[in-house]
Amino acid sequence: MAGIYIHIPFCKKACHYCNFHFSTSQEKMPAMVEAIKKEAALNRNYLAEEIATIYFGGGTPSLLKEEDIRQIIGQLKMLFEVAADAEITLEANPDDITETTAAAWKAAGVNRLSIGIQSFFEDDLRWMNRAHNAQQALNAVRTAQQLGFRNITIDLIYGTPYLTDAMWLQNIETALALGVPHLSCYALTVEPKTALAKMISTHQAEDVDADKQARHFSLLTERLRSAGFEHYEISNFAKPGMRSRHNSSYWLGRPYMGLGPSAHSFNGKNRQWNIANNSLYLASIEKGIVPFEEEVLTNTQHLNEYIMIGLRTSEGISVSALAEKSGSNLVEKVMAAAAKHMQRGHLVLTGDRLTLTEEGKFLADGIAADLFVET
Missing domain, CATH: 3.20.20.70 (Aldolase class I)
Incomplete structure (x- = not known):
């Protein structure tokens, strides 16, 4: 879908x-x-x-x-x-x-x-x-x-x-x-x-x-x-x-297509975004050309996006999914970074799921950044 x-x-x-x-x-x-x-x-x-x-x-x-x-x-x-x-x-x-x-x-x-x-x-x-x-x-x-x-x-x-x-x-x-x-x-x-x-x-x-x-x-x-x-x-x-x-x-990371100037699209592997200029967008489409830039996401970028987006949801992120996306060594690094936030009461691990507590939700972006895997 x-x-x-x-x-x-x-x-x-x-x-x-x-x-x-x-x-x-x-x-x-x-x-x-x-x-x-x-x-x-x-x-x-x-x-x-x-x-x-x-x-x-x-x-x-x-x-x-x-x-x-x-x-x-x-x-x-x-x-x-x-x-x-x-x-x-x-x-x-x-x-x-x-x-x-x-x-x-x-x-x-x-x-x-x-x-x-x-x-x-x-x-x-x-x-x-x-x-x-x-x-x-x-x-x-x-x-x-x-x-x-x-x-x-x-x-x-x-x-x-x-x-x-x-x-x-x-x-x-x-x-x-x-x-x-x-x-x-x-x-x-x-x-x-x-x-x-x-x-x-x-x-x-x-x-x-x-x-x-x-x-x-x-x-x-x-x-x-x-x-x-x-x-x-x-x-x-x-x-x-x-x-x-x-x-x-x-x-959930599902594919989507964006139409119009500045709109973003994602096909599961690549992300692209249209030019953010109405006149240039119209002129390009008139010629039959969609004016966009594209980025091919690396495995690390996919993983970090999963962490960033997943932590914002009530379902959180799956530790087993992290392992599938990155391997056990990187999961250990993510969980080590998560440990300090669990000690502060901002993250909780329930079964396979790592989720933010009520106190942690207001700090979501900073916590996610701490969990990011470096290339």
């Missing part, structure tokens, strides 16, 4: 924290839709497996015309063997969700919405430079539910400078009251070359507080666990049976 990701590189506004590839000019959007459909045809032999998931990301895919979404899905179904029960996700901003748009998306085949709410507080949304307001955030979820969407996830951001513990808990409670079955919650990250990075460097904004972020993470995990959510990946929480099938495939 494989997945297809479609990157729609357009937004109404530039959020202060975002470092994804996008343009606030939508002039090239019609040409981009045609280029993405053409790229799919050019890459029709990239995936041999049945397509289990299709994911519209960005950028802001909800800016697309409803007919564009229908045509892209139709093109993919014509070119690939798409499972009858395929999960088809559309990332949507709250201000784009109306009864008309939601109904059209559903009719086009979209069966899962990922709504970029980030916060239910007006001041927080203005600080992030989001395009929607707090009331639109509430209305978006309710409208989607009324139109028959049951598989809905919302994004929330914690650890922002002006988000108090009480406000963060209220954000969580608001999400729970809405009855959404999945939440993706992210600590605010200061990425290079973003407006936020510049604001912090020029003292126009406070830097992130790691202690507060850790506290918010703890409040989040405790409250969602008590509400019956599975904490199945560091940033993702789902009611039983409502995990993201698309993202879960990434974490």
